[in-house]
Amino acid sequence: AQSVTQLGSHVSVSEGALVLLRCNYSSSVPPYLFWYVQYPNQGLQLLLKYTTGATLVKGINGFEAEFKKSETSFHLTKPSAHMSDAAEYFCAVSDGNKLVFGAGTILRVKS
Amino acid sequence: DTAVSQTPKYLVTQMGNDKSIKCEQNLGHDTMYWYKQDSKKFLKIMFSYNNKELIINETVPNRFSPKSPDKAHLNLHINSLELGDSAVYFCASSQNSGNTIYFGEGSWLTVV
Numbered sequence: 001a002q003s004v005t006q007l008g009s010h011v012s013v014s015e016g017a018l019v020l021l022r023c024n025y026s027s028s029v030p031p032y033l034f035w036y037v038q039y040p041n042q043g044l045q046l047l048l049k050y051t052t053g054a055t056l057v058k059g060i061n062g063f064e065a066e067f068k069k070s071e072t073s074f075h076l077t078k079p080s081a082h083m084s085d086a087a088e089y090f091c092a093v094s095d096g097n098k099l100v101f102g103a104g105t106i107l108r109v110k111s
Numbered sequence: 112d113t114a115v116s117q118t119p120k121y122l123v124t125q126m127g128n129d130k131s132i133k134c135e136q137n138l139g140h141d142t143m144y145w146y147k148q149d150s151k152k153f154l155k156i157m158f159s160y161n162n163k164e165l166i167i168n169e170t171v172p173n174r175f176s177p178k179s180p181d182k183a184h185l186n187l188h189i190n191s192l193e194l195g196d197s198a199v200y201f202c203a204s205s206q207n208s209g210n211t212i213y214f215g216e217g218s219w220l221t222v223v
Contacts, residue, residue, distance in 0.1 A: 036214075
């Protein structure tokens with residue numbers, strides 16, 4: 001079965017600093033990978049996804065992620081954090097007919 | 112228009128009661144899901160339906176019964192509610208299994 005590990009349950013950055021949220025996956029087949037964001041008391045919004053093709057994927061709100069097969073990683077980055085990026089971020093891998101989620105990383109942005 | 116909508120958004124009820132959460136999607140997708148997010152924010156699939164047929168039924172108590180009257184609707188009925196059922200329940204949909212899943216806004220269930 002596929003699985004996802006998100007390193008760091010909490011990440012704190014200053015406004016304007018680089019955001020790096022880590023995700024490693026385990027998959028027996030070529031994975032489909034996703035990042036979702038959840039703002040307080042809201043649902044999950046898709047940030048970006050990797051299926052096939054280009055390994056650097058660009059998403060909404062200036063986020064991007066790079067699929068690295070050799071490292072089994074799909075880390076999420078954003079060059080410059082904004083206060084509005086404060087939320088919880090979930091990495092997920094497609095496992096047949098469902099998504100398997102990581103435990104989530106709460107991003108805090110300091111002014 | 113909301114793509115995946117679920118009602119109610121907030122529900123507070125007593126132990127032992129029966130409650131339902133309704134979900135509708137207007138994306139034309141053929142697969143719908145129920146996910147549960149527990150108090151630690153961990154997300155886990157409960158059920159999945161494809162064209163009204165149950166295709167995923169994780170280890171969920173029998174007190175939880177999904178019903179899909181048509182492709183656009185997937186309701187969740189919960190009998191004899193317990194304290195441990197308190198969670199956020201997310202409805203979601205996708206076009207074919209394995210594709211991007213779109214989530215509703217969630218239903219916050221509190222059992223007292």
